[in-house]
Amino acid sequence: MFDPNDILYEDNHLLVVNKHAGDLVQPDPSGESALEDQIKAFIKRRDAKPGAVFLGVVHRIDRPVSGAVLFAKTSKALVRLNEMIREGRIRKTYWALTERTPDPESGELLHYILRDGRTNRSRAFDAPKGDAKQARLRYATLGVGTHYTLVEVELITGRHHQIRAQLSKIGCPIRGDLKYGAKRSLPGGGISLHSRRVEFEHPVRRSPVSVTAPVPAGDNLWAHFENP
Numbered sequence: 699m700f701d702p703n704d705i706l707y708e709d710n711h712l713l714v715v716n717k718h719a720g721d722l723v724q725p726d727p728s729g730e731s732a733l734e735d736q737i738k739a740f741i742k743r744r745d746a747k748p749g750a751v752f753l754g755v756v757h758r759i760d761r762p763v764s765g766a767v768l769f770a771k772t773s774k775a776l777v778r779l780n781e782m783i784r785e786g787r788i789r790k791t792y793w794a795l796t797e798r799t800p801d802p803e804s805g806e807l808l809h810y811i812l813r814d815g816r817t818n819r820s821r822a823f824d825a826p827k828g829d830a831k832q833a834r835l836r837y838a839t840l841g842v843g844t845h846y847t848l849v850e851v852e853l854i855t856g857r858h859h860q861i862r863a864q865l866s867k868i869g870c871p872i873r874g875d876l877k878y879g880a881k882r883s884l885p886g887g888g889i890s891l892h893s894r895r896v897e898f899e900h901p902v903r904r905s906p907v908s909v910t911a912p913v914p915a916g917d918n919l920w921a922h923f924e925n926p
Contacts, residue, residue, distance in 0.1 A: 700736035700737050702744075704717075706766060707907070707909045711772050711900070711902050711903075712900070713769040714769070714896065714909045716767075717759065717765060718914070719761075722761055724755055733767070737753055738751040753770070753771060754769060754770040754773070756788075757896060760862075762889045763889065763892070765792070765893025765894060766894070766909055767893065768909075778901035779898070782898060788898040789898065790852070790856075790895075790896055791851070791893075791896075792891060793840075794892070796847050796865055797846065797873060798847065799847040801868075804838040804839060807834065807837065807864045808832070810823045810825065810830035810831065810832055811858065811864075812830040812831075831855075834855050835853050835854055837865075843919070846873055846890075849870070862891065866878035873919075874888060892913055892914065893911060894910060894913075
């Protein structure tokens with residue numbers, strides 16, 4: 699069930715929640731309970747709404763990923779936010795714990811991403827290849843530990859498994875991400891990729907919005923890097 703303590707920001711038009719690793723954002727063929735439906739049910743109870751609750755997913759993140767997810771509570775907000783996504787006007791920043799330190803420690807990555815629907819995996823290539831789509835991100839090393847490195851990533855494009863595939867391509871797989879080369883899994887099947895911050899202009903009020911998601915509780919490694 700959805701925990702209202704996971705709400706990071708809410709007004710009449712928007713909702714940002716801190717997703718737990720392992721939670722589905724939207725329903726899929728598995729039939730498992732999804733965050734979208736849980737939030738709708740919560741809002742219906744809390745606000746005593748007699749009819750259906752509108753909730754549109756704007757900012758999708760993979761199931762094993764944690765952190766900020768943006769929802770629209772009105773159709774007008776959804777249309778405008780989707781337009782902002784297409785135009786690159788929503789800034790999305792992630793934190794990743796990687797098994798190696800990137801070399802160089804900061805920069806921009808450009809690859810070409812090809813998705814394999816059969817394996818639900820993406821491959822990153824250095825040069826254009828077939829139907830592969832260009833993928834770009836900026837990154838900076840924020841901290842280096844004994845076994846893992848904290849890397850901040852800003853997405854420029856939004857491809858399937860983009861951060862996971864690109865960091866793996868440069869030899870820096872994300873902690874717990876067996877699909878992309880990590881040495882071992884994490885309890886619960888999550889990976890150490892966290893949607894740390896979303897920043898954008900409010901679609902109705904036109905004021906700046908910046909929402910930061912605390913790192914997963916109960917993980918001492920995340921806590922070490924967040925509070926060095």
